[in-house]
Amino acid sequence: MTQVVWLKRDLRIRDHAPLFQASQLGDVLPLYILEPFLFEKEVFSTRHLTFIVESLEDLKASFDAIGLPLFVYIGDAKDIFQKIFDTYGRFCLHSHMEHGTNLTYKRDLVIKEWTLRQEVTWTEYKIFGVNRTHGFKYRLRDFHGWLKEGITPIPKDPQPFMDHQKIFKDSINDLLELDVKGSPISFFKGGESEGIKRAKAFFDQRYKKYQVYINKPSLSIHSSSLLSPYLAFGNLSIRMLHLSTQKHLKMIIDPFLKNQLEAFEKRLYWHCHFVQRIERHPELNEEAWDKKLEGVRETHQDLYDAFKEGTTGFPIVDACMRALKLRGWINFKQRAMLASFASNILLLDWRDVGDILGSYFIDYEPGIHWSQIQMQAGLNPYRHVPMYDIIKQSHMHDKEASFIYEMIPELKNISVPDVFTPWTLKHNPYIQPVIDLESQFEKSKKILYERKKQKKKMPNLFGEKL
Structure with a gap:
């Protein structure tokens, strides 16, 4: 029987359980389905599509090496599964679990119903240390338990599926013909x-x-792993990465260097911790965790556009947005500052802020992204509303203004500290700020803090007692 391997955000050949298990059972049909609705309704943009295409080209070369084809289909997943069924008969479906928003969750429910109706066996495998159990709360021991399951080998001499009826007509290059919003970047290459x-x-x-250097915008680009896009699209297995980290830790003697790598290792655990949240609540991009702050924010188009384009008049904010547009990546501290500034000072709707940043982040991972957007918008009921002082942030993390000068060259003739607050100069050489920072900061803080302190019980997304 034909074994269909449904490739999603797992574009690799190593440690790929669905691929290996399929290879043990029959003819292997590896299939990547690009569903246009994800690019129409999700935050995905041209940079993500380009990364996917590059990843597929790399994966095709790997498949060629072991004698497997790679089929591509543009359209609805159920449609192509029905076509395979009608043309070649019943098959077995293998895929990794997908942990996303309601868009992919509801699509999976449709596919599940179809497989049951057609008596097609669909086996899903863990891609992360994330559990598919209603109401499950993540624990470190669960992550380590998943790690112990071991690495899945690359299939040896798999039997390839032959598309004698020529039902697959799309190619990898056809994906680039889709009309997708946003601009490409060249800093990252997929695969x-x-x-x-x-x-x-x-x-x-x-x-x-x-x-x-983890919080330094001009230096973290040289010391961070920059592996997040490869984890987000499944080019790398987080389990293999964790085991590699442990292997290198055993070889390091210097306590300082060991501390650096241990800090990285902790973030691999937190990755799965946040993904578990969206597995529990795929509506995390739509519904606030703590609803007390709902109704306070309202997206004004002029502020929305200024934030999106990096023309707010505040150098550290604009530099970060320009870096995102150029590279698709900035460090976590600056991401948090941007989300907080837009949600808590400009008072843009947190959903709009998440959409803007998600379309720029080349490493967009729904569980991590929306958890952090809600956190920085003060929607975690157990935490305060984070209000970043962007001028202080400039002094702390870009004290020589090297990042600002790199991203905003029109300010290169303004010395520190004036470059952090050019609007205070007699002749402002930069864009006039879109708000009065000091007064708006205090106004927003008062509004948000008063709402946060309310004792009124509100519905909680996670169903916890507050």
């Missing part, structure tokens, strides 16, 4: 082989200042 190169560079040298 498992690229991810492996990045990982090697990190373990060889980059990790040595990982924790030291």
